[in-house]
Amino acid sequence: MKFCPKCDVHLRRNTSDSGIICPKCGYTEKSSSKTAEIKKDEAKPEIKVLDENDQKESLSTIKIDCEKCGNDEAVWWMLQTRSADEPTTQFYRCTKCNNTWRNYA
Ligand SMILES: [Zn+2]
Numbered sequence: 001m002k003f004c005p006k007c008d009v010h011l012r013r014n015t016s017d018s019g020i021i022c023p024k025c026g027y028t029e030k031s032s033s034k035t036a037e038i039k040k041d042e043a044k045p046e047i048k049v050l051d052e053n054d055q056k057e058s059l060s061t062i063k064i065d066c067e068k069c070g071n072d073e074a075v076w077w078m079l080q081t082r083s084a085d086e087p088t089t090q091f092y093r094c095t096k097c098n099n100t101w102r103n104y105a
């Protein structure tokens with residue numbers, strides 16, 4: 001948190017130009033907006049196709065043939081894509097070889 005050099009008031013984020021501004025005297029400063037940019041990157045919405053370790057236990061299995069290794073069991077999960085117009089996509093992952101594929105329901 002930065003302070004105004006003139007009146008020691010907390011500087012606030014200036015939403016119009018991504019700098020910071022003193023709410024009391026109007027002093028402005030260009031913020032080194034690195035922090036904000038990093039946060040933006042982290043929040044980037046990406047479709048999770050594989051999340052090897054986290055999700056495995058909570059997923060249910062289904063009897064389905066894996067094209068790759070011939071195994072007949074895979075875990076599956078549903079993902080709604082960002083656009084509401086698109087249908088929900090069902091993903092499968094082979095329990096044996098971790099081959100992942102999708103099925104447009
Ligand atoms: Zn000030």
Ligand SMILES: [Zn+2]
Pocket residue numbers: 066067068069070071094095096097098099
């Ligand atoms: Zn397989």
